[in-house]
Amino acid sequence: MSIVVNGKVWKFGDNITTDYMAPSFSRYLPWDQLKPTILHVHPRFPADMQPGDVIVAGDNFGCGSSREQAPANLKQLGIGCVVANSFGRIFFRNSIAVALPLMACPGIDAGFEEGDQLELDFGAAVARNLTQGTEFRGNPMPPSLVDIVSAGGVLPLLQARGQAARA
């Protein structure tokens, strides 16, 4: 059982920090004020973004703080998945926790142009560039992590445990 996601690529560079995805001042802003600040380091993002689009990035995507708003904001924008050369480790965990599929694969940023179509098999850790006909592999996800993302994140899992305990 896996999770397969397909979408149009937005390209980002190296060291995209969690401050770019969830600035401190934006923490308690309403969504319509917060939304335009997300990853606005890219001139056309998020204004031109469509739900289902995906991100391909370079090194150290999501470096910085442990704030979960970073992947949560991407998810709320409708980003389907993030594929990068490497991730800040807390961002990686937080993405799984909020059910944002992702994959790390060194050098993958050279394999995608903005506007290409990407397909990611999250569990198998295989990303395909459907536009260019190429394939990239990361480290397969253990079933427990696929379960978390399938459930919609750790909180739905916790909620289910609470309900089961009361049943």
Add this chain to the structure above:
Amino acid sequence: MGMTMAEKILARASGRQVVKPGEYVTAQVDRIMAHDNTFWKACELLEEYGTGLCDPERIVAVIDHRVPALNVAVAEMHVKMRKYAQKYGVKAFYDAGEGICHTVLPEKGHALPGRLIIGSDSHTTTYGAFGVASCGMGLSEVTYTMATGENWFRVPETIRFEMTGKLGFGVTSKDLMLHLAGTFKSEVAQYKAVEFGGPVAAALSQSDRITMSNMGVEIGAKFAFFEADAKTVAWLKPRTTEPVAPFGPDPDAVYAQVYTLDADGLEPQVAVPHYVDNVKPISQVGDVPVHQAFIGSCTNSRVEDLVRAAAILKGRRVKEGTRLILIPASREVLTEITRNGVLATFVEAGAMLSPPGCGPCGGGSQGILGPGETAISSTNRNFKGRMGSTESQVFLGSPETVAASAVEGKITDPRKYLA
């Protein structure tokens, strides 16, 4: 075959004899730390799900990120925190003014060697200075762990930094860590555990080790360890009734990589905007006027740091046009510097004092930067917009460098002010 500190702790916590890098384990967590950005929210979720805490004894809750409450919205969060701490019987609840979470948790005896601790803050790697496997997690995972007492972990590879030579006069572990980040860059420890070793590590005081472990996350580290030795045990023993013993890697532990870092001849270092690994020796920083000098944060605002900074400020004044802000890392630190004359030195030099807490470090309060402003700071991160306006700039240095820069109104080598 021997295990590294990370492997030993994850094995113990997951009930295994041996674990190897790359394995996924489910581990019992000894302590879960949450602060005023997360604790109340986690408790609200648990209430909504009808789930209790795994064990109130394992929870540490701290109000530190915005202290004291700066508006009604923040005050409401603090009110909720107090309510939930009481409702759930969390004894290790440290209210506004007690200090920064990463300073208080060890002070109160929770960071015992060999433990596994998670916290709702990226600088949770700090407790690695006590031989603790500790890392930051986000709200959902902290909530999950508060309820269940456990979480998944991928056993990281461990890399070791053998630190050789000797730190020169006026050069500190902060300079050493900045030098490390600048040399090896911000991904050298990506998803790996770090062990700081070698004669320099052994020679550092417990306080100076804290600075380096604190910044472990800035080089990507999952855990950032020092061996817990006699110094560590002596520091912790008065603060706990639990047994405290030294803890380190097995002599035949296997490391993914061993790096050498030489402290000989090192100048004070400065991280220049806007990345922590964008580091220069201070002699190469050039003429940088500063509007704000900040001595604070979990990185460098303990008694030893402030004593050394005060030595530079004594009998001098902060330059006109530059603000110096002092935020002691905890009530314990503030109490000590009130007694030993250090606080008086800061005040007489013209420093502003704010209550123990995170202050402006992460953009919270007590010294936010406006557009066009430049700060020199004893903190751990200088990303664009971190301390305020996206049109401000933050340089990082040791508390001594910050103090000397406050006196001259520009980034200054502190050694000219040291005997």
